[in-house]
Amino acid sequence: MNADEVPPGNPPPAALNPEKDPDDWTTGDEVMTGPQRSYLQTLCREAGEEFDGSLTKAEASKKIDELRHKTGRGESTPTQT
DSSP states (O other): OOTTTTOOTOHHHHHHHHHGGGGGGGGTTOOOOHHHHHHHHHHHHHOOOOOOOBBBBHHHHHHHHHHHHHHTOOOOOOOOO
């Protein structure tokens, strides 16, 4: 097996964490998911912003990214050695 082949049962790394612009999602115009709604409500509360429950999946994803940056959530902190 060469380096480009993936053993059966092991998905390629891109399939584990695909990076695709929310604007390109085929389901991006659907209503946000339950987990998105919950996380977005938490982030809005922490950021002091009003929650908009009418966002689509793609809009919610972008807002989550924006608020994660604003609140510092999900950002790794350097470790001390």
